[in-house]
Amino acid sequence: MIFALDVGTRKIAGLIAVEEKGTIRIVDSELIEHKTRTMFDGQVHDVLGVAETVKEVKERLESRNEIELKEVAVALAGRFLKTQVGEAELDFSKVGHITREDVMKLEIEAVTKAQESVEEDFFCVGYSVVEYRLDGMWMKKLEGHRGGKAYVKVVSAFLPVHVVDSLMRVLETVGLTPVHVTLEPIAAMDLTVPEDLRYLNISLVDVGAGTSDIAISKEGTVVAYGMIPMAGDEITEAIGKKFLLDFQTAEHVKRTVFSEERVKVKNILDREIELNVREVSEAIKPVVDQITTEISTVVTELNGGAPSVVMVVGGGAKVPGFVESLARKLDLPLDRVSLKSVESTGLVEDLTGKVKGSEYITPVGIAYSAMRNRGSVFSQVFVNGVPVKLMGGVGRYSVMQVLIQAGYRFSSLVGGEMISFELNGKTLLRPKRRTSVKIFVNGEEANLSSRVKHGDRIDIQTEEEETPLRIKDLVKPVKVKLPDGGVEEVFPEIVKNGTPVPPDADVEEGDVVSFPEKIKISEIKSKISYGKTRIVVNGEEKWISLVNFDLLKGEVPLKDDEEVPLGEEIDLVEKGRKTLEEALEVPHITVSFNGELKKIPLKILHRIDEERVELKDFKPMVIDLLKDLKLDGLKDYELLKNGRRAMFTELLEDGDVIEFRIKK
Incomplete structure (x- = not known):
């Protein structure tokens, strides 16, 4: 049985025919005009419009004859x-x-x-x-x-x-x-x-x-x-x-x-x-x-x-x-x-x-x-022994074109399963799995671009391995060159589907990923692991840096509020060590005592061992400023806080001015 379709400029004619003793027996026919001018001079101008009429012809013939039409002859x-x-x-x-x-x-x-x-x-x-x-x-x-x-x-x-x-x-x-x-x-x-x-x-x-x-x-x-x-x-x-x-x-x-x-x-x-x-x-x-x-x-x-x-x-x-x-x-x-x-x-x-x-x-x-x-004009080639018909491009088909026509997915030939996702507003297509493909044409090794002709035999061997696509494969980090010759990569804040994620997070079908194109020096400093050590503070694990350093571009130091684009390379230069209190950024207040500025911590650090410390709240009083003075036998003195008389047990606040004078 043959389903013949004449896709004309004004109308579409469909026939179901069989051959019998050299003659053509027309079993059924359908003729439908295009609803609008979807073709001009025998050429399709509106694909969907022409397809709508073809579909109607096809469905009427299928309904009357209780068959499903899958193959067609056309001119x-x-x-x-x-x-x-x-x-x-x-x-x-x-x-x-x-x-x-x-x-x-x-x-x-x-x-x-x-x-x-x-x-x-x-x-x-x-x-x-x-x-x-x-x-x-x-x-x-x-x-x-x-x-x-x-x-x-x-x-x-x-x-x-x-x-x-x-x-x-x-x-x-x-x-x-x-x-x-x-x-x-x-x-x-x-x-x-x-x-x-x-x-x-x-x-x-x-x-x-x-x-x-x-x-x-x-x-x-x-x-x-x-x-x-x-x-x-x-x-x-x-x-x-x-x-x-x-x-x-x-x-x-x-x-x-x-x-x-x-x-x-x-x-x-x-x-x-x-x-x-x-x-x-x-x-x-x-x-x-x-x-x-x-x-x-x-x-x-x-x-x-x-x-x-x-x-x-x-x-x-x-x-x-x-x-x-x-x-x-x-x-x-x-x-x-x-x-x-x-x-x-x-x-x-x-x-x-x-x-x-x-x-x-x-x-x-x-x-x-x-x-x-x-x-x-249909050339025929074989893919792993299965015949594949090729229309039109006689002698010009590549292995890739044949495999696609044979039902192979493009992604399986050039990198594996493909996923679509959005990265900073742009829709991208990337392989999720990597595929190793070996191609042979008539027994000789070939590639996807190799040309094939009528009668050629293509053999395909594929091996798949799971290689998850990660965000860090798509985002360029800032590279920080360290004094010891190493390089540390720093990524910006990355958000996937509205939630912050690490750079090694997987990218899945339909994900929406966003990140800034530049990163502040202060953020880079906070993320660098160089010089950091692990310590447990009040039972909570922290990583702290005991190194003071500057970041430089060339020989120019970069300020904390400056930004560098992703992919940039900068240098780290050490400037000395930090105390444990400095590294833990223990909060403090600053007061003036007899004209000299003094920093007073608001927490007391107690070291339990090499890896554990305790921090306890501390409320400094005026007397804490006098602990290094010899006050034995002191009878007459003047103690002022912010210009008024004060007592030793008064609490200190940031910016207070304390004056203590011994009267003779």
């Missing part, structure tokens, strides 16, 4: 088409009888040679065989023969990558995998011009809504493809401009007036008008003349003159006068230019009763060429 219009001839020769003397796989390998080799002459940003979307030769003799087919050197000549069709990618993206969006992709005129030619007729000089012209695609056959093969970016839409636009109609209304007029003689519609001014065949025919005559002139010019150039016969297909050519105009432009008798219908091919059995007329040639042709596997 591309020839917008920006380029063609190139390619030749190849391979030695099959050691393979026995030539198989279909051997023929495919030979044909793909020829397409690869053709692609060498085309820009990098073009994909091959189809090809036709011009001739086969076996040991120098012309052969109609190679398969089944035994011989030595086999030769093939092909004409290949190329489209820009973005044209191909947009259609592939539509299919991906609706969950369809392309198993057959070709060019629309190749599909139409396969159905309307069988191989036995190709000894005649025939031009096939497929007039759709956006493009008119052309194929030329003679001397037994298809020799050229071409296109013009004009077709049925230009005819619709001519009607709209003449009678002031929106595009949808003009399209309705084009489809109905020629069968019903007259049609009533409203123009853009909301006025009802009645149009007849004569008026509409006169309105479209100039654009029909222009389109057929362009087609005849391309046909003549591709063919080297007028062909013997022109077969016209597609809904765009159904307007009266089109075939007659084309015959005049090519200087051919009218009976040599024919509007071809599906019914006239003799190859179609339609169980639906709906698949009729020239507009169904392309979708049925897609199904027919898919059944016969003709004209579709």
Whole structure:
């Protein structure tokens, strides 16, 4: 069974077909117009808009037939088409009888040679065989023969990558995998011009809504493809401009007036008008003349003159006068230019009763060429023994592209499982696990950039090891060079998901991490471990520094309120040692005693052993200032606190001024 999809400029046609004794049996069909103009000149402009219509076609067919459609055959219009001839020769003397796989390998080799002459940003979307030769003799087919050197000549069709990618993206969006992709005129030619007729000089012209695609056959093969970016839409636009109609209304007029003689519609001014065949025919005559002139010019150039016969297909050519105009432009008798219908091919059995007329040639042709596997460029390589089909980039696929198409995750090939997180307002993607990947192509060691071709075998060996991503892997520290030659790294305050965390904290999917870009010298000093020792104060463990030091940039000391950017390098220079009280930053008050400033601690330090100390609260009194004085036999004195008489037991406060005088 084949699910064929014709993604046209105006509408999308879907067919479910099966092959039976050389004919195509149409099991079901669905035709839906785009709700808006999502395609122009056969090219997808609105991926989601086109995908919506494709999805509707797919779901209707699935519902009626109680099946799930996963694979599809499609064709591309020839917008920006380029063609190139390619030749190849391979030695099959050691393979026995030539198989279909051997023929495919030979044909793909020829397409690869053709692609060498085309820009990098073009994909091959189809090809036709011009001739086969076996040991120098012309052969109609190679398969089944035994011989030595086999030769093939092909004409290949190329489209820009973005044209191909947009259609592939539509299919991906609706969950369809392309198993057959070709060019629309190749599909139409396969159905309307069988191989036995190709000894005649025939031009096939497929007039759709956006493009008119052309194929030329003679001397037994298809020799050229071409296109013009004009077709049925230009005819619709001519009607709209003449009678002031929106595009949808003009399209309705084009489809109905020629069968019903007259049609009533409203123009853009909301006025009802009645149009007849004569008026509409006169309105479209100039654009029909222009389109057929362009087609005849391309046909003549591709063919080297007028062909013997022109077969016209597609809904765009159904307007009266089109075939007659084309015959005049090519200087051919009218009976040599024919509007071809599906019914006239003799190859179609339609169980639906709906698949009729020239507009169904392309979708049925897609199904027919898919059944016969003709004209579709799919290279095949093997990944760990599993076949993988590659479309379009013949001979240009890298190992990486193949593995991605084979279902390997990008992250597993270039560093492991990837996580996304936010760092200072920027969203980043980083590997969470590291993967060791060994790649072999046809038994020889290769890498992700190595090129592969049809028939190559890729073997992948991977080993994963857990390597957590930590914040310190992402944040540059300030590097402090120590007197002993070592270097200490100082990180700023780091916040993860609103909570401060250490630099070695893990980074997980969705984390939000922030930190300042600069760090104060005072903060660096507080975080440096150099000269610090462990001590237990009142049962609580502390790390204190017993070293006085300066931080320098070059030879210039840095002040505590200065900032340095992360990643900076600075030097630490010792300036002596601290007392234990200084290191513990014991609080104190400063008072003036007889004109001399004195620091008095507010806690008393008692050392229990080398690692443990006790700090007890202390409330200094005036008498504590007099403990070093000899006061024996003292009878007369004057004691003032802040200028007033004081007692020995009065408590001292920061800034007090104490005066003590002995009277003689």
